[in-house]
Amino acid sequence: MSLEKTPVTIVTGFLGAGKTTLIRHLLQNPGGRRLAVLVNEFGDAGVDGDLIRGCADENCPEANILELTNGCICCTVADDFIPTIERLLAMEPRPDHILIETSGLALPKPLLKAFDWPDLRSKITIDGVIAIADAEAVANGTFAPDPGHPGNTGGEEGADHETPLSEVFEDQIACADLVPLSKADLAGEEGLATARAAVLAEAPRELPVLPLTDGVIDARVVLGIHAAAEDSINARPSHHDGADDHDHDDFDTIVIDLPEVDDPDALGRRVEGLTASRKILRIKGHVAVAGRPLRLLVQAVGPRVRHQFDRPWGAAPREGRLVVIAEKGDLDPDAIRAALI
Numbered sequence: 001m002s003l004e005k006t007p008v009t010i011v012t013g014f015l016g017a018g019k020t021t022l023i024r025h026l027l028q029n030p031g032g033r034r035l036a037v038l039v040n041e042f043g044d045a046g047v048d049g050d051l052i053r054g055c056a057d058e059n060c061p062e063a064n065i066l067e068l069t070n071g072c073i074c075c076t077v078a079d080d081f082i083p084t085i086e087r088l089l090a091m092e093p094r095p096d097h098i099l100i101e102t103s104g105l106a107l108p109k110p111l112l113k114a115f116d117w118p119d120l121r122s123k124i125t126i127d128g129v130i131a132i133a134d135a136e137a138v139a140n141g142t143f144a145p146d147p148g149h150p151g152n153t154g155g156e157e158g159a160d161h162e163t164p165l166s167e168v169f170e171d172q173i174a175c176a177d178l179v180p181l182s183k184a185d186l187a188g189e190e191g192l193a194t195a196r197a198a199v200l201a202e203a204p205r206e207l208p209v210l211p212l213t214d215g216v217i218d219a220r221v222v223l224g225i226h227a228a229a230e231d232s233i234n235a236r237p238s239h240h241d242g243a244d245d246h247d248h249d250d251f252d253t254i255v256i257d258l259p260e261v262d263d264p265d266a267l268g269r270r271v272e273g274l275t276a277s278r279k280i281l282r283i284k285g286h287v288a289v290a291g292r293p294l295r296l297l298v299q300a301v302g303p304r305v306r307h308q309f310d311r312p313w314g315a316a317p318r319e320g321r322l323v324v325i326a327e328k329g330d331l332d333p334d335a336i337r338a339a340l341i
Contacts, residue, residue: 005125006089008098009223010111012172013132014143014165015104015282015325016301018182021215022132022222023101031219036088036095037065040103081114089123097127097223104282104325105168105251108175109238115230128225129236131176132212133169135187137302138195143169164250164327167239173202175236177227184211204237251281252328256340258320260288264296264307267340271298272305274339279330285322288313298322 011019020039027035066084088098102108108129115126137143143166162170173179179199184192196209210221229236261267264287271283283300294309324336 005123006095006098007127007223007226008085008100008115008124009127009225010100010102010108010129010229011132012102012106012108012129012175013104013182014134014137014169014172016284016299016304017104017132017134017137018180018212018215019101019104019132021182022130022180022212022217023099023215025215025217026099026219026222029219030097031223033096033219033223034093035097035099036091037099037101038084038088039065039101040106081111082117082120085120085124098124107168107171107238109171109233109236112175112229112233112236116233121230126227126229127223128177128227129175129229130222131172131179132182133173133179133195133199134183134301135181135192135195135211136183138169138181138198139187139191142302143198162239170202171238173199173207174204174238175229176203176207177225177229178222179203179207179209180212180217181209182212182215185213205235250327251325252331253323253325254331254333254336255285256322256324256337258287258322258341260290260318260320261296262290264289267296267298268305268307270340271300271307272303274336275300275303275305277339278326278332278335280324280326280336282325283322285320286310287320287322288318 011023013019023037027037066088085098088095100111102111108131112126112129115121115124134142181187181192181195181199187195192211199209200207210217258267267287274280275283280300281302283298283305285298286295287298289296289309292309293312295311295313296307297310298307299305322340324331
């Protein structure tokens with residue numbers, strides 16, 4: 001048996017930043033590596049894992065793609081995370097590289113600490129932490145509580161305190177070895193410059209920040225960083241340092257079951273109306289369209305809404321489900337259901 005440690009890359013970033021898009025690109029362009037993927041989602045309906053399984057091939061067969069949807073892995077390390085990693089390491093042939101897509105609300109630092117467990121430390125090394133930041137959202141000040149912050153061009157007047165969004169964003173940046181600025185095409189040059197300044201303002205050390213569009217990046221840039229992040233945990237500060245645990249009481253999720261729809265564009269407009277009228281962070285899921293054998297993939301990040309047919313339902317039941325995530329005070333299940341159905 002090989003004594004060489006298996007490299008692990010943690011892909012983090014807020015809800016809708018583009019983690020799944022990046023991982024799908026890496027699966028299709030692995031640079032000669034045999035990959036395995038662990039996907040974690042906030043909520044009990046796995047959408048991202050399903051999207052990633054659609055890219056399974058000889059470089060990353062479907063058996064190498066595992067999913068945890070019963071809790072954030074930064075909070076369920078012993079019960080769920082470590083046994084799942086051990087399962088991936090036990091596969092034959094053994095993966096050359098493991099990718100972990102965290103929930104958009106996950107803090108990466110508890111995962112780094114988990115890799116310090118004796119049973120794992122001798123088997124793996126954290127090749128790097130990739131924190132994807134939505135360039136347009138960062139430039140618009142979505143994550144900046146301070147009006148003087150270089151990324152805050154909006155938000156509440158006089159806001160001078162940390163918000164749940166800013167804490168998650170700052171913890172992800174502080175733990176990163178590389179920050180791709182996603183949706184670079186939407187942000188434009190000025191937005192990219194503003195987002196870059198906002199990211200560097202939060203970085204505790206020198207950090208490469210790269211533009212990213214549609215998840216397209218050379219695998220050699222993302223895989224093979226050799227950061228050995230498990231050895232530099234103390235250099236990666238967190239708002240939750242010193243805390244015994246971490247929860248997500250500031251955020252909540254619901255799953256809306258949707259009947260078959262006749263008009264995808266009409267559904268898209270309902271989703272747009274919902275995100276415009278309420279503070280919804282993320283909507284994602286699949287819906288059945290009358291007369292169409294393909295699933296309709298629906299995704300919304302703030303006011304940005306996209307829908308497209310992705311693949312046949314096959315033997316799966318034609319059951320539409322949308323996952324809706326928001327800060328707890330902004331989540332009204334009855335109003336959301338009424339707006340979508």
